[in-house]
Amino acid sequence: MDFKTRYQLWKLKQMAQPSRIFAKTLEKELRTRMGHGTWWVFLKSESRRIAIATMSGILLIGGGTGVYAYTSDNVMPDHPLYVLRTAIENVEMATSFKAERKVYIQRKQELRHQQDIERMKNRK
């Protein structure tokens, strides 16, 4: 195995590499001719596709869990998802900018907390 000769050939081969600018320009030209938008380039990498699929899965599961935590009557202070529900309530309060809206949300949350206490008492 003649490594020195192979290495010299490899060095010569590196000289024949196209520039990045040219490669990108040609890619863009071909993409335009194919009628594709930027998604073709973005998604051509398999690792990117896997990352997007994983993030989408996490968002879907997280989003579904969040909806359940916020809307379900079973999520009370002793429930593992109560932290998530409290966080969503805090976000709801923080994103309401009108004073009337803030008052309404605060009353709604207080009422719900009272109902939680009642349910916990009845459960015991």
Place this chain on the structure above:
Amino acid sequence: MHVKYFPDFYKKNMKRIYAFFYFRCSGKKEISEDLTSEVFIKALNAFESYDPAVSESAWIYMIAKNHFINYLEKKKYDVSLEDVAMILPDETHSAESIAQKFDSGRLMHAIQKLSVEDRELVKLKFLEGWAYDDIAILQNKTAGSLRVQAHRALKALKILLKQK
């Protein structure tokens, strides 16, 4: 083949085709870029009619070779198809131009002194980056015999490089 597979095809063959023209155009990047672009545009236009039974590499290589012949004819170089198939036209000039440009001059001169078959194999395998399986289809040989030939070609190249 459906055009949705073209991006992967392009990614796989772009550097090889660029190197194919680079070593045949005296290392001139602008000409190599132009010819590479033209070849892939041709390939894109013909991709729908490409038969997957034919090797991808062989298909794009034939397009590149024919395109290069047309280019040389336009430039009015006196060349025949057989010349291009086995002996690349104006190779001595190409070697000298690249040799003057880069420190690999000795290597290019040594490659030029190899036999026609060995020279072609060294260029395809080690300079342009084709796989043995692809070269086997291009040259109608087996990958195993090409490996043996490449080993001998490298030995011969090593001896040539040691000579003053």
